[in-house]
Amino acid sequence: MAIVLRGEMKMLNGNKRVFTLSENETPGLAPLSFSCRLGECRSELMPLLSEVSKVVSSGGSLSQTLKLVLELLQKHLQVIRAMITLYDASCDQIFIHESYGLSAEEVEKGVYAPGEGITGRVIETRQPIIVPNIADDPMFLNRTGSWNKARDSQLSFICVPIIRGVKVMGTLGIERVYNNEQLRYLDLEVLRVIAAIIAQAVELHLLERAHQRILRTQPALHHSGSNLFDTGDIIGRSRPMMAVYRLLEKVSRARTTVLILGESGVGKERIASAIHHNSYCANGPFVKFNCASLPESVIESELFGHEKGAFTGAISRRAGRFEDADGGTIFLDEVGELSPSAQAKLLRVLQERSFERVGSNETLKVNVRILAATHRNLSEMVAQGAFREDLFYRLNVFPIDIPPLRERGSDILILADYFTNHFAGEQGVDVPTIATPALNLLLNYQWPGNVRELENVMERAVLLADEGMIHSYHLPINLQPMNTIVIQNEGLEARLARVEYDLIVEALTKYQGNVSRAADFLGMTRRALGLRLSRYQLNYKDYREVGLR
Numbered sequence: 001m002a003i004v005l006r007g008e009m010k011m012l013n014g015n016k017r018v019f020t021l022s023e024n025e026t027p028g029l030a031p032l033s034f035s036c037r038l039g040e041c042r043s044e045l046m047p048l049l050s051e052v053s054k055v056v057s058s059g060g061s062l063s064q065t066l067k068l069v070l071e072l073l074q075k076h077l078q079v080i081r082a083m084i085t086l087y088d089a090s091c092d093q094i095f096i097h098e099s100y101g102l103s104a105e106e107v108e109k110g111v112y113a114p115g116e117g118i119t120g121r122v123i124e125t126r127q128p129i130i131v132p133n134i135a136d137d138p139m140f141l142n143r144t145g146s147w148n149k150a151r152d153s154q155l156s157f158i159c160v161p162i163i164r165g166v167k168v169m170g171t172l173g174i175e176r177v178y179n180n181e182q183l184r185y186l187d188l189e190v191l192r193v194i195a196a197i198i199a200q201a202v203e204l205h206l207l208e209r210a211h212q213r214i215l216r217t218q219p220a221l222h223h224s225g226s227n228l229f230d231t232g233d234i235i236g237r238s239r240p241m242m243a244v245y246r247l248l249e250k251v252s253r254a255r256t257t258v259l260i261l262g263e264s265g266v267g268k269e270r271i272a273s274a275i276h277h278n279s280y281c282a283n284g285p286f287v288k289f290n291c292a293s294l295p296e297s298v299i300e301s302e303l304f305g306h307e308k309g310a311f312t313g314a315i316s317r318r319a320g321r322f323e324d325a326d327g328g329t330i331f332l333d334e335v336g337e338l339s340p341s342a343q344a345k346l347l348r349v350l351q352e353r354s355f356e357r358v359g360s361n362e363t364l365k366v367n368v369r370i371l372a373a374t375h376r377n378l379s380e381m382v383a384q385g386a387f388r389e390d391l392f393y394r395l396n397v398f399p400i401d402i403p404p405l406r407e408r409g410s411d412i413l414i415l416a417d418y419f420t421n422h423f424a425g426e427q428g429v430d431v432p433t434i435a436t437p438a439l440n441l442l443l444n445y446q447w448p449g450n451v452r453e454l455e456n457v458m459e460r461a462v463l464l465a466d467e468g469m470i471h472s473y474h475l476p477i478n479l480q481p482m483n484t485i486v487i488q489n490e491g492l493e494a495r496l497a498r499v500e501y502d503l504i505v506e507a508l509t510k511y512q513g514n515v516s517r518a519a520d521f522l523g524m525t526r527r528a529l530g531l532r533l534s535r536y537q538l539n540y541k542d543y544r545e546v547g548l549r
C-alpha cells in the first residue's frame, strides 16, 4: 500500500510550500526522477542548479569553483556546514578539499580512510547516506571536532559520492536541520545532481594533480621503495606492480627458478633482467634466449652447443647458451614454444644442472640460474599434452604474474611520461607536454599490446607533437573512442578531417560542452562549429554530462 507523506519545502522567498509524495516514489536513495515529480518544487531548484552549472563551466581553479558551489548550497539550502572531500588513491585517504562553516583546523582534522565514518562509507560503497540525526548515529565520528552537542543536537547529515564512470573521486556532504523527512530526500537528490555536475571538474583536477605528482617524482621512480630490490629500469609504482616488486625482492637473492607469466609486452624480459641484477650472480653473464625465435632443428644446438661434425654445417665445436651463462643467469623467453625433445633436455638441466652438447657423450655441468617466461597458459598446455608436466612443475616453483598495463592505473601516465622523455631525448627535441584530453585517452584505452604498444604510441606522438604539446589527435585512431572513428579513407582530406575532429573534441572537452566558448577557442563562429558538430555527429551535451572520455 502506498503511504502518502506530506512535506514542506522552504522557498527562496522564505515562504513554505506544502507538497505530497507517495512513499513508493522515494525508492531507496536513488530516485533521480524525484524532483521532476515534485512539480512546483522543481522550479524553485532550477536557479540553484543553473547557478552551480554556470560556476562549474566558467572555469577557474577547482578550489574557487567548489567554494562557490558550497556558498550556493548555503544560500539556497540553508546548510550549517558543507564539505567536499577528495579521495587520494596514492595514500588511500580522504581529505576535505573545500568546506563551508568549518575552521582551518577543523578542515585539517578531517582525514578519513575508506570505510571509516560516514564519509569513508560513502566512498567505499559509492552510495549516498542520510543520517537523520547525527547526535544518535554511531557511524558519525566528529573527526573535525566541529559538532557541538548543545548547539547541533538536531542536525542531519547527507553525504553523496562524486562519481565518474566507475571511479569514486570524493564526496559532497551537508549538515542542516530538517523539519520533515521529505526535504531531506529532496536535498539528497539535489546533492546528487550537483555532485554529477562537479564530477568532471574534480576528475580533471585529479588527473592534472596525478600528472604533476608524477613529473615531480620521476627521478624516484626507479626504486621500489625497498633497499633490498632495485627495480632498475622497470618503471611503475602502481599497487599491482608494488606487489610484483615484493615477490621479486623475496626471490631475487635465492637460486630458485622463476617463471614469469603475463601477456605479451608487459615487461617480462625487463623483470628477468632486474632479477639477475639483484641476484648473487649479478656479476656473472645474463644470457637471453627466445625459444620461439629459431627453427626447432637448431634450438638444441643453440641451447646446449654442438661438436664439430655433429650435423651438416657444424664445422667447429660450439658452446651453447647454457655454457655461456655459466656463473650467471639464463632467461628462456617463450618457454612454452620448446619442442618435446628440447623440453626433455631442459628438464634434465633443471634436475641435474648437466647436459651434453649435440653430437657428444661428454656430460657438462653448469652453475646457472634459470628464469623462464611465457605468455601462454602452461597448465592448459600440460592438460592438452603440449607441454611436459614434470617440466612444468620444475619451472613453476616460483611463478610471478605480471599484470597487464590496463590494470596498472597510474602507471600508464608514468610510463607515458617516461617514454616521452626518452624519445624526446633520442630525437633531440624539447620534451613535449601531454595535454589532459590525450592523457585521458591513454588512461581509457585497453592496451592489448601492453607497455610495448604504449612505447610505440609515445614514440610516434613525440614525433608528431606540435609546439611542445601532444594532443589527442597525435594518438593513433584505435585509442579514440569508437564513435570518433568516422574516417574510412586516409587521404589528405580524411587526415585533415581527423585533425579537425580531434581539435573540436578537445575544445568541447575543455569547455565542457559550451559551444560558444569552444567556437571562440577554435577561432570560428558558433554557427560554423554547429555545422561541424552535425557533420561529425558530435553532441555538445555529451561533453557536458560526460566530459572527458
Ligand SMILES: Nc1ncnc2c1ncn2[C@@H]1O[C@H](COP(=O)(O)OP(=O)(O)OP(=O)(O)O)[C@@H](O)[C@H]1O
Residues within 6 Å of the ligand: 233, 234, 235, 236, 262, 263, 264, 265, 266, 267, 268, 269, 270, 271, 333, 374, 375, 451, 452, 455
Ligand atoms: N615497466 C617498464 N618500464 C619501462 N619499459 C618497459 C616496462 N615494461 C616493458 N617495457 C618496455 O616494453 C617493451 C616490451 O617489454 P618486454 O620485452 O620486457 O615485454 P615481454 O613481456 O617480455 O614481451 P613478450 O612476451 O612479447 O616477449 C620493451 O621495449 C621494454 O623495454
